[in-house]
Amino acid sequence: xxxxxxxxxxxxxxEALLDATLASEAPPSGIDAEILSSVMLGPxxxxxxxxxxxxxxxxxxxxxxxAAMTALTQEIKLQGRAFRELDLTVAAQTGKxxxxxxxxxxxxxxxxxxxxxxxxxxxALSAFIDLRDRLVRGRESARAMxxxxxxxxxxxAQAEWWRRLFQKRAPDRWADAFAALIRGxxxxxxxxxxxxxxxxxxxxxxKGESFDPRRMNAIDSEESGAVSAxxxxxxxxxxxxxxxxxxxxxxxxxxxxxxxxx
Numbered sequence: 001x002x003x004x005x006x007x008x009x010x011x012x013x014x015e016a017l018l019d020a021t022l023a024s025e026a027p028p029s030g031i032d033a034e035i036l037s038s039v040m041l042g043p044x045x046x047x048x049x050x051x052x053x054x055x056x057x058x059x060x061x062x063x064x065x066x067a068a069m070t071a072l073t074q075e076i077k078l079q080g081r082a083f084r085e086l087d088l089t090v091a092a093q094t095g096k097x098x099x100x101x102x103x104x105x106x107x108x109x110x111x112x113x114x115x116x117x118x119x120x121x122x123x124a125l126s127a128f129i130d131l132r133d134r135l136v137r138g139r140e141s142a143r144a145m146x147x148x149x150x151x152x153x154x155x156x157a158q159a160e161w162w163r164r165l166f167q168k169r170a171p172d173r174w175a176d177a178f179a180a181l182i183r184g185x186x187x188x189x190x191x192x193x194x195x196x197x198x199x200x201x202x203x204x205x206x207k208g209e210s211f212d213p214r215r216m217n218a219i220d221s222e223e224s225g226a227v228s229a230x231x232x233x234x235x236x237x238x239x240x241x242x243x244x245x246x247x248x249x250x251x252x253x254x255x256x257x258x259x260x261x262x
Contacts (some may be wrong), residue, residue, distance in 0.1 A: 024197060122247075125199050129248065132192040135240075139185035146178040196240070204239035204250045206232040215239055218252045224255035231255045 196203075204215050211218060211230045222233055232252045239250025 028176055029171050056145040070183070121199065122242075125196070125201055125240075125242060125247065129194055129201075132189060132196070133237065135185050135188045135192065139182055139189065142178060142182050142185060146175070146182070149174055149178070200243055201247065202241045204241060204246075206235050206239070206250050206252050208232065211252065211254045215241070216252050218254045219251050220258045222253060223258050226260065227255050228256055229257045 206212075206216055207229075209232055211232055216232070216239065219236065220234075224231070224233060227233070231254065233255050234253040235250055236253065237251040240247045
């Protein structure tokens with residue numbers, strides 16, 4: 001088909017084919033509009049091409065097209081570099097935010113764990129203190145019963161003194177039983193005291209000391225001339241401090257001046 005056609009005619013027809021093919025597409029961005037128009041128009045299509053030969057310098061040459069493509073290439077490189085830096089910045093910010101969130105959640109979990117551990121230790125400590133109170137009351141009851149039994153035994157001995165003159169005295173088995181019972185209570189109390197010490201719990205010593213409203217509750221008072229007013233005469237229930245704080249205030253009886261009502 002190209003037989004008899006010179007090179008110029010072939011280029012012209014190829015340009016016409018390209019123009020027809022690319023007519024429906026939008027022009028590429030980033031290239032100056034004047035350069036595009038120069039590329040799309042031929043030498044004879046430029047305004048005033050036949051009247052003023054001096055206007056032919058507006059025709060796009062290879063150097064202008066190369067400069068435009070170079071500028072477009074540099075612009076693409078700059079845009080790509082900007083997008084790469086933006087991607088790195090976003091990735092760094094995302095990683096930083098993720099680390100902060102993980103740190104916040106980890107601290108929250110540690111706080112929840114500490115609170116749960118503290119609550120469990122408080123419950124265990126309260127149970128140990130209550131058990132110690134029960135053992136102390138049991139020991140005091142055993143001692144009171146021992147004294148009562150000794151008094152009864154002394155009364156019977158006075159009434160039946162003549163039997164001991166002729167009969168061998170039976171061993172005081174009840175005394176041994178009370179001694180063993182009291183010793184058992186004391187061993188239990190000693191072990192609980194060791195446990196409370198491991199929990200860093202300290203008993204509030206109040207008898208003979210001045211009344212401290214921060215650590216004690218005065219539930220009774222009594223006139224006393226032997227000590228100054230406001231002195232603790234008796235401790236009804238022991239108080240405890242835990243980690244420098246009052247865990248349970250002591251219940252005490254306080255001395256008061258003569259003539260002062262309760």
